[in-house]
Amino acid sequence: MRLSRYFMPILKENPKEAEIVSHRLMLRTGMIKQQSQGIYSWLPLGKRVLDKVNAIIREEQNRSGAIELSMPTLQSAELWQESGRYDAYGKEMLRIKDRQERPMLYGPTNEEMVTDIFRSYVKSYKNLPLNLYHIQLKFRDEIRPRFGTMRSREFMMKDAYSFDLNKEDAVHSYNKMFAAYLRTFDRLGLRAIPMRADTGPIGGNHSHEFIILAETGESEVFSHRDFVNFDIPAADVDFDDVAGMQAIFDKWTSVYAATSEMHDEAAFDAIPESDRLSARGIEVGHIFYFGTKYSEPMGAKVQGPDGKEHLVHMGSYGIGPTRLVPAIIEASHDENGIIWPASVAPFDVVVINMKPGDEACDRISEGLYGDLGKAGKDVLYDDTDDRAGTKFATADLIGVPVQVIVGPRSAANGEVEVKDRKTGAREVMTVEAAMNRITG
């Protein structure tokens, strides 16, 4: 992408309305724009990051055997009356009447609708287990939306729903998602700690939040330091291995971890002081097992191997991509801007032409832009007439992992400077060496 033709509106000033660093940086880099209170556009730079986050979530959901569909944003009130949540859900639910005066709502979550899909088609235990997910917009009419897309009203959620014949199988489904979440957050460059959680309005009796550690996190968390070193399940882990999945779950829940709501001071104090980790955290995922809470009122049953009808046991599993993006920034930035993990960076590399119009600078920059693109890299090419200082500041601000600086003096020698955004290390090398470094 040539910067001269791109739409990346960098703000010169720090926006005053932003209270936390991720919100400030997302506004400054032109990743998002507020359209109404708690409702945002994702501008091109932000959209690229969001897409990469979603791609990783999707890959890991698919790997674990979950199947993607897409449910609509608007739901009929009837479904929620069936489950009993239409009245129970408070003012956070955006209630709407269509032109026929039929009561509808903008889905805050999809337990009812997915249960309706299930009961419409699935009649036998032979079609189980089943885990259906979508990545879709949701709306929750928060009284106080804040922190940009960290707590917005219209937001994106990956929500998966598992269906099993009995509790034992449902626990395996839960453990599979548990492992998939560990892999997902790890690939996003985050260390997430699963913590036993309250079940809230979803209901149920078995639930974990995934919390990432970040200085600016909104909740206080307490855990054993061992978490930092636990192994992440490998890409080829066998999700069908019931004992193996249980072992991963057992390992990751073997030591103390709790948010302040669930904190047990005595248990925490029993940990040797040097192993205690007390920090700030951001919730980035939440998983629930809730048995027959929805299948019972909504009549979602299958015929079991015994020939009898059984209510299915369900779980639901949420990750918020539009919250993950700022969470990643909270966990990875410095005074100059964002430091993207390579897996979700909007571009893999930025080629900075220091003197457009200079023959050597243009030739080398254009060549790198073309060749890196052909090698499968997402390349931003700064071909603008901005001053050097502006170009460097922008490249640092937007946090692309690798910068290739093409200045007239080194270009005359066929050389460029490669800068690592994270460490700040710079190295002059030939164009060929730069290509090898970046694509190798």
Add this chain to the structure above:
Amino acid sequence: MRLSRYFMPILKENPKEAEIVSHRLMLRTGMIKQQSQGIYSWLPLGKRVLDKVNAIIREEQNRSGAIELSMPTLQSAELWQESGRYDAYGKEMLRIKDRQERPMLYGPTNEEMVTDIFRSYVKSYKNLPLNLYHIQLKFRDEIRPRFGTMRSREFMMKDAYSFDLNKEDAVHSYNKMFAAYLRTFDRLGLRAIPMRADTGPIGGNHSHEFIILAETGESEVFSHRDFVNFDIPAADVDFDDVAGMQAIFDKWTSVYAATSEMHDEAAFDAIPESDRLSARGIEVGHIFYFGTKYSEPMGAKVQGPDGKEHLVHMGSYGIGPTRLVPAIIEASHDENGIIWPASVAPFDVVVINMKPGDEACDRISEGLYGDLGKAGKDVLYDDTDDRAGTKFATADLIGVPVQVIVGPRSAANGEVEVKDRKTGAREVMTVEAAMNRITG
């Protein structure tokens, strides 16, 4: 994907509510499920097709220089009051009040919001031309939604918006989208004919609809037969070539084409009878140039090279992916089911194991499933215990382009049967030959 683990609820009976073939086939194959009137879930098979359609749309938008972002579904009423459309837009607009009693709406289109984005950031002609697009859900509260996702209330739209300094540049932007649309529909396996169109509620003075021919189309169209043979712009066409783009536009608008609303009988009769094409069509895209219709009331101006402020000239460009999927089916099916163009088929190939449990059948089927997947193909593997007749009927119904039938007799000789869904041609060959045929 192993069919035994997939969620593809095939209906045995033809659904009674479906009036047209695409709606019937999308319900029968379990591609969609109606959730409320005119509101659908896209089940896994349908979601796969929709994703492939969107991927092609996106590639061609990007190729033409348009830049992707994502605007939210909910908009504040204020923006629409600025443009004057809040009152003008009728009951099709879904009006909502949030918990603070603020008037909002579910966006039926995004001219206002994108103009707001533009005016917030772009101040100089140097940042033009600019074309911003998103692929996002829209809602139009049709009084009579029908034909499944062909005319639904919650639907997906790719909508692009161009911004230029003056009319001349805006016409070039229009021509670029015109060419991009020709490429897009061609890659989707469709022959689309651009026709001069009414501008309707979007407004403006220069507009074309893209109509595909299908026996079951809802509107009558009249055109010169030459369209069928016009060349599609090549992948490496230069979108910056103003004259080249104009030549493409001129060529494709050089002969008669009109929907019944715009039909000029005298002009049509002037065409030699053997060249007249009178057929049914489905609108799958619509492009507009509308000058300063929105920039004027909303104050979207840039400084020109003359140092003065100029209202930007705009256009908008829509394609409906959730309508394109049924349109493709209308244009490509037979009595046994859907015949997907390869570019949007939910799977590239289905491997049908005729006798799971048979050593040779299992070995060959599993081998092909694995190897074809490694070769980058999307493979559906029918590993179920269904009867042969059911398996064949399902494979034909869902319209996967290539079927590989692995039966015990030929498997014992290391052979399989490869069937082309479209022609029905079947050929027995070695496993290796089948691999080469499919991946070659």
